[in-house]
Amino acid sequence: MLVRGDHEVNELKVGKYLGTPDIALADGGTVETASGVISGYVGPVGLKIPLLVDYAVAAMTDGIAGAGERDFHFRGVRPGRDFPLTRVGDFRAAAEGDRCPRCREGRLTLHRGIEIGHVFKLGTRYSSKLSATYLDSTGNEREMIMGCYGIGVSRLLAAVAEQNAGEGGITWPEELAPFEVQLIAVSMKDEAQAALAEKLYGKLKDSGLEVLLDDREERPGVKFKDSGLIGAPQVVVIGREAALERVEYEDRVSGVKEMLGLEETFRRIKEHVKNNRI
Numbered sequence: 001m002l003v004r005g006d007h008e009v010n011e012l013k014v015g016k017y018l019g020t021p022d023i024a025l026a027d028g029g030t031v032e033t034a035s036g037v038i039s040g041y042v043g044p045v046g047l048k049i050p051l052l053v054d055y056a057v058a059a060m061t062d063g064i065a066g067a068g069e070r071d072f073h074f075r076g077v078r079p080g081r082d083f084p085l086t087r088v089g090d091f092r093a094a095a096e097g098d099r100c101p102r103c104r105e106g107r108l109t110l111h112r113g114i115e116i117g118h119v120f121k122l123g124t125r126y127s128s129k130l131s132a133t134y135l136d137s138t139g140n141e142r143e144m145i146m147g148c149y150g151i152g153v154s155r156l157l158a159a160v161a162e163q164n165a166g167e168g169g170i171t172w173p174e175e176l177a178p179f180e181v182q183l184i185a186v187s188m189k190d191e192a193q194a195a196l197a198e199k200l201y202g203k204l205k206d207s208g209l210e211v212l213l214d215d216r217e218e219r220p221g222v223k224f225k226d227s228g229l230i231g232a233p234q235v236v237v238i239g240r241e242a243a244l245e246r247v248e249y250e251d252r253v254s255g256v257k258e259m260l261g262l263e264e265t266f267r268r269i270k271e272h273v274k275n276n277r278i
Helices: 011-018 028-035 153-163 191-206 220-230 240-244 262-276
Strands: 063-066 073-077 117-123 133-135 141-143 146-151 181-185 211-214 234-238 246-251 256-261
Touching (some): 146 153, 181 191, 191 211, 191 240, 191 262, 211 220, 240 246, 256 262
Parallel strands (some): 181 211, 181 234
Antiparallel strands (some): 117 146, 234 246, 246 256
């Protein structure tokens, strides 16, 4: 199997070409027995075993390859002259920057992803037991080829968390958020803050929203850090301007923070939930 040094073999492509799914990298002993030299110095020149040549190798005009002898390599190796091109095909893995095979102008870019589901081909394993059959175009009875799919809930949550995480924590979308809004009273010992927090909490609960009120006797920094970990999409901080019924409203989806009056805060929260619910 010949590929360029900056490419990797795609075992699925090789297996498909050979008509077998059982493709494995040969160990050192097998390589030495087949080629007469240890791995790292095997080359196509003079090699007696059949060669599969990737398109990118076949297109080369000048290359470097193992010389079939320990500690030696050949320079100026030319495909077709120094080794045969009787079995040429697409045997390598796609790489960053590859041209589009259709338009030839686009370039392949690679991105990390997370698998959240599977599709399985079951064949006739279950249809034969269930007598699940159909009549084909010639009127003959045949067993159905079955398939199924599955979505991993835990993987789906991990994907959502990854897409919605930032320096301050996670901002869950409305559909998955444990609470639609979180209220943080900076100091419950302050009567004005405690009263306003309870008032807004009751008003939001009565309107049918899912609300979390952090009324712990903890330092503000601890409350803010925990808020980021909980990930409610909206946060209201009740602090020094509580006596004026003004609070800090944060839309964590857009990142906007504003000092607002109580009624305006209530309106913003309701509007945010309405616009972001599916």
